[in-house]
Amino acid sequence: MRPAPTLLALTLDAALLRIATLPDLSRLPDHILVDLFRRTLSAGKLTERVLKLFLATDCEEIILLVQLLNIKQPLLPVLPTTLQPNLTSFFQAWQPFFSRFDIIVVKDPELTADLQIPSGFNVKVYTKSDIDGLLGATSINFSGHSCRYFGYLVSRKKYVISIDDNCLPAKDPAGMTVDAVTQHMINLKTPATPFFFNTLYDPYRKGADFVRGYPFSLREGVECMLSCGLWLHNADYDPMTHVVKRNQRNTNYVDAVMTVPLGAMFPVSGINVAFNREVLGPVMFPGLRIRKEGKHRWDTLEDIWNGLCAKVVCDSLGYGVKTGLPYVMRSDAEAGKALESLKEWEGVKVMDDVLPFFESLKLSRTAVTVDDCIKELAGVVRQKLAPKNAIFAKAADAMEEWTKLWKSHGAQNA
Numbered sequence: 001m002r003p004a005p006t007l008l009a010l011t012l013d014a015a016l017l018r019i020a021t022l023p024d025l026s027r028l029p030d031h032i033l034v035d036l037f038r039r040t041l042s043a044g045k046l047t048e049r050v051l052k053l054f055l056a057t058d059c060e061e062i063i064l065l066v067q068l069l070n071i072k073q074p075l076l077p078v079l080p081t082t083l084q085p086n087l088t089s090f091f092q093a094w095q096p097f098f099s100r101f102d103i104i105v106v107k108d109p110e111l112t113a114d115l116q117i118p119s120g121f122n123v124k125v126y127t128k129s130d131i132d133g134l135l136g137a138t139s140i141n142f143s144g145h146s147c148r149y150f151g152y153l154v155s156r157k158k159y160v161i162s163i164d165d166n167c168l169p170a171k172d173p174a175g176m177t178v179d180a181v182t183q184h185m186i187n188l189k190t191p192a193t194p195f196f197f198n199t200l201y202d203p204y205r206k207g208a209d210f211v212r213g214y215p216f217s218l219r220e221g222v223e224c225m226l227s228c229g230l231w232l233h234n235a236d237y238d239p240m241t242h243v244v245k246r247n248q249r250n251t252n253y254v255d256a257v258m259t260v261p262l263g264a265m266f267p268v269s270g271i272n273v274a275f276n277r278e279v280l281g282p283v284m285f286p287g288l289r290i291r292k293e294g295k296h297r298w299d300t301l302e303d304i305w306n307g308l309c310a311k312v313v314c315d316s317l318g319y320g321v322k323t324g325l326p327y328v329m330r331s332d333a334e335a336g337k338a339l340e341s342l343k344e345w346e347g348v349k350v351m352d353d354v355l356p357f358f359e360s361l362k363l364s365r366t367a368v369t370v371d372d373c374i375k376e377l378a379g380v381v382r383q384k385l386a387p388k389n390a391i392f393a394k395a396a397d398a399m400e401e402w403t404k405l406w407k408s409h410g411a412q413n414a
């Protein structure tokens with residue numbers, strides 16, 4: 001006679017029957033999750049939705065299993081901004097890391113040439129007509145580097161990784177090609193430690209831990225929402241620094257990830273960045289646009305402003321932000337053109353007003369969601385910064401506009 005099934009087995013069978021409609025598995029202990037996952041697989045019930053349900057538990061064994069079994073994770077889109085039409089070498093170089101994921105390419109609305117994208121990728125391209133069609137008249141200008149934010153809006157994934165189209169995979173000092181996607185995911189899925197600086201940097205990294213004296217009550221960390229990667233070769237300089245140091249290239253690979261401490265501000269770059277879209281989406285906007293903004297990275301401050309807004313919101317809501325690995329290799333094809341931007345570049349003076357503003361900013365405790373925080377922040381920008389320079393009034397407009405766009409087009413249920 002067959003032994004009677006255990007109560008656990010019966011429960012798992014019952015769960016398996018309803019697996020397609022269960023709302024949440026995150027309360028299950030890991031070993032039961034893994035058992036249920038295996039049963040789901042053998043019953044042929046692992047649909048995209050069910051896989052998401054399992055992955056949302058963040059159970060490491062499940063993630064490992066998914067990798068081992070080479071199951072396509074529908075989690076991550078990658079969003080290269082498109083400022084040049086021929087993306088052939090970009091896609092070829094990123095193929096080993098991107099081909100598993102949904103990729104969004106947003107074409108700069110002012111770029112007229114046709115894009116060239118090799119086959120074999122799951123790519124959705126958005127162009128000016130998609131932007132105009134979806135948003136109609138909007139006060140946000142999505143041209144140039146700002147086109148990426150349209151991709152943030154229309155993606156429906158939990159995590160977004162954005163890499164500029166002039167970047168290729170970097171090599172680490174051992175000569176291994178860096179998998180930027182995996183490193184960003186590790187940064188986002190391991191906790192951040194904003195309340196006290198760990199001198200061993202990321203304590204959750206293999207081979208590291210919390211240093212002596214680190215309070216045990218803080219060792220659980222907080223959820224990391226933003227991962228700011230770095231780049232080799234063409235450093236991200238202001239135009240004047242570019243002009244003065246035209247032959248200088250960044251070769252300094254620092255093998256570290258660290259949490260940016262609570263209250264510390266830093267310049268986020270859109271070149272190589274990843275974030276939790278579900279939480280941070282309402283603050284990932286192109287707000288600040290300087291008057292003579294051009295097509296070059298050094299002409300823009302939209303990502304710096306965006307990063308400062310995201311950092312104060314994360315600080316206020318108790319989320320973490322990391323910087324460091326992964327590196328990408330950034331081309332310097334346009335580096336010689338910085339001189340043109342030098343004459344009228346407004347960025348020099350702007351940051352001297354911007355930084356003290358953010359450093360002294362305190363959002364109220366009644367702002368408990370990212371959306372609340374942005375609405376409050378836009379109000380303070382209008383009150384304190386807008387009288388100094390009209391670009392700040394426009395930034396406040398754009399921030400308010402973004403919260404509306406997010407509600408109608410960005411939120412999961414939009």
Ligand SMILES: *[C@@H]1O[C@H](CO)[C@@H](O)[C@H](O)[C@H]1NC(C)=O
Nearest residue numbers: 085086087088089090092116
């Ligand atoms: C696009 O780039 C690829 C790879 O560098 C090259 O082989 C191809 O000829 C380019 N296409 C055009 C139209 O320039």
Ligand SMILES: *[C@@H]1O[C@H](CO)[C@@H](O)[C@H](O)[C@H]1NC(C)=O
Nearest residue numbers: 110141142143144293294295
């Ligand atoms: C958006 O900005 C670009 C400059 O980057 C400018 O040429 C264009 O006219 C602007 N579009 C709108 C609708 O203001």
